[in-house]
Amino acid sequence: MFGESGCGKTTLLKLIKKEIAPYGELKGSIIYNNKPIDELPDKLSACEIGFVGQNPDGQIVTDKVWHELAFGLENMGESTNNIRRRVGEMASYFGIQNWYHRSTDSLSGGQKQLLNLASVMAMQPKLLLLDEPTSQLDPIAAADFIATLQKLNREFGLTILLVEHRLEEVFPIADKVIAMDSGKILACGSPVEVAKLLQKSKLSLSLPTAVRIWYGLGSKDVPPMTVRQGKDFLEKHYSQCAGRSVAVDKYSGAETVLEAKNVYFRYEKNLPDVLKNFNIAVTKGEIFSILGGNGTGKTTALNVLSGLDKPYKGSSNVFGKKISKYKGNSLYRNMVAMLPQNPIAVFVQSTVKEDFYELLKAMDVPKDSAEKKVNEVTEIFNIEHLLNKHPYDLSGGEQQKAALAKLMLTEPKIILLDEPTKGLDAFYKESFAHILRKIKDKGVTSIIVTHDVEFAAEVSDRCGLFFDGQIIALDTPNEFFCNNSFYTTAASRISRELFKNAVLCSQVIQLCSNEAGEECP
Template structure:
């Protein structure tokens, strides 16, 4: 039975010539799990919001939307509030009340449900989602993942029949995100709930869903089962976001069916390439970075936020060489962000010292260290902007740096060109997408012309395509001679860009090395490509490496191997 029908839907925002949606037709059957994906600005969020009258954007709408054989325009507000649940991407902004239990009850209170029923529904959902341990806490004390789970649970207490989710994992780290997606899968499987999910993190969700709808420029490009969509997307610009198994399959031009999971990817390699077993990515012959030229050297750092709190850094040692990209990985709460703040001089360790360019951090007077030496991009790019447009914000920074009026424009032009944000300069920072915000924040940081760039989660909330751009950008910065330290949860990204990686656990670095050695030693904390290929190609960690080895093209890999310019 069809729960949702969209017929020839077109939509345009006021004051805009472009059609955000252009003749979209689709059907969703009861109990289906539908994934909607596509590049930023393809209209997927607009489509999703139009399906929920309470959050629908204003603009010109043509075509029909039918929910359960009723036109959405005639739908009783009470039915639309209960039956269609909506979860958006910002975990914080959706939470209304100060206590977890109150948030869970909020929707039912609005509907005028009596106390015993609310008690039962809230209790039921709290135990289903494992919330009972933090049921009485304030919402502010929760982690991002818990907040998003709470948002989901407080929609579920209303017992919706259709659940709409707009990039629910965009603000979460990959591990929390995959837990969240697994919860969605469970809801669909256990309760037969119909789910429409907009998402750009495809690696894990792809095998779970029944239907994939791929959108581009306001219309549906593909609408089929996941393996068929993956098959027909061969060579498509958005294919970079597909699961690693599918990307390797596409790169090798193998016969269908297209594998979607690590397990089926492994089977595929075993069947076709077991004769190549043991082939390795060669060590890059030149150890080009000068090992003794350490631009950051910190030894035996101990840090805690308060006298009575436990240590966050416990004897942390870290050395970063000039001109390299150093990736720091690790779980939540292991001290990665704290380490970055300490290296940037924003927090002071109670023991140990940090040398930046051979000089103690405390020896830099006032803000001398932030002038042409070091800059930090914090996790929340929205917090980087103070003004109404990106350009004004840049001017503001240059003014405090005492750059002459004449030079300001040329410097801004230079930076905008380097990172490709010329068209975004006059937008309001809050109107930009996650990836655009991240780039503009990076641009602001580059205006200070730092030698050392510290980045905290630069890929948080950005899609696969923007991630590739970010990787290219970082590599370009490195070839300009900048040193980059990045803290990330994103294993794939770290494997792709880093020269060296380190794993932080329990307040210190427990292992570090070149990505190919580092990740092939880990069995869990590693890339999907490495998990697929490790039986046959022990040290391949990227899809491109697996493809090249399978094709016997090790020389090209070698050519691609990153060389560090000093």
């Protein structure tokens, strides 16, 4: 099930599980196994309908992994021997045995989400409801999670109802797809049927790359779903266009505004280096993306560049001046700003507006110009409707926007963004990319740390691959993603046999058509 944020898909999902159903007026009925949901016995509803949400942390109840697995079974009043067997079974099936005795707090996000799934599965549900379970995970952990779901479905015939906005992998493997818009079901059917139905809809934006290429090329034949089908599709219909390439300019930057030279960093004396001989030079007005695996130290690199963490060797300069030479908070006034991975950490007040004014007050901005500044950013970010809301009441995408807007009040020349697209749907991503370009036009430099290859390919001027404590490859997005064979966009993987340097959907579509916009003969 998919749709724009706020279209009601989560509400619908939660209504199916009566324990967590939102309050409000409900008409109509939801039938489970020929019985209305609210007439189901409590125990049956708790066991047979399992639910996994999007926040890996919020759903974990106890402090130990083994206890978390046993929690649901304890509630059902199972005997110790029964619990022991089922917990052991689950731990083996999900590969948890190696961290069975650990405390839940020491797990990674992917492990936490797997634990949430396993502890729901221990109760032997017949229907599994999942609400964007991979939105807070990195791509590798997300792919693992989806693979586990697929395995559960294949091996146990488990019914799975999944709400997701990252559709690249999930869409092709679904038996049935539901597209929702403004509380209504827009389309429902097999992936191919839904792909055909959604061509004119704005929801088409969130579909897999292969489908979007198919849309762009006049949608003949059957829509391809996966990268492999996309490749076959291009080969079958556009082999005569082979050899075309996207023209790429070498990147020519202006003056360097942020620079790190031979930086070494470690958190503690006895821990290994996180940054090893880390070098970077970012030029004015550039959007620079740092990509790389999880836990490799990308966030640490941002912290060092923002002066939050101090390297033990090497130096980093902002506008030619060493970071350590910036006294007090001068580095964070009209200079550097950082958007953390969890944007909620930026807010401390009870409304977004109060937060904005508090920051301006701390910066000693007089009242009348403060108002002008607030109006200015609200306009750029288009967040008028969010100003009087509590930051916690905003959706993930809204929080991201409002947080960046708050940072823009300090009028930074350099913005560091940590995973800005985490958990955002395709529409928010697009509007976020738009905002980044707007800021860029004002001469602001952005450095983005991200897992999101598609987003990086779309917005960046240059992309760097972070590995083993340093940036090991650096190029314009077209060259960068075409030289990578695994760490690259779906569009590049689909088109690399035919075309050179195409990394975006739009580029593939363009290369398949000639200058006049007509298709190849």
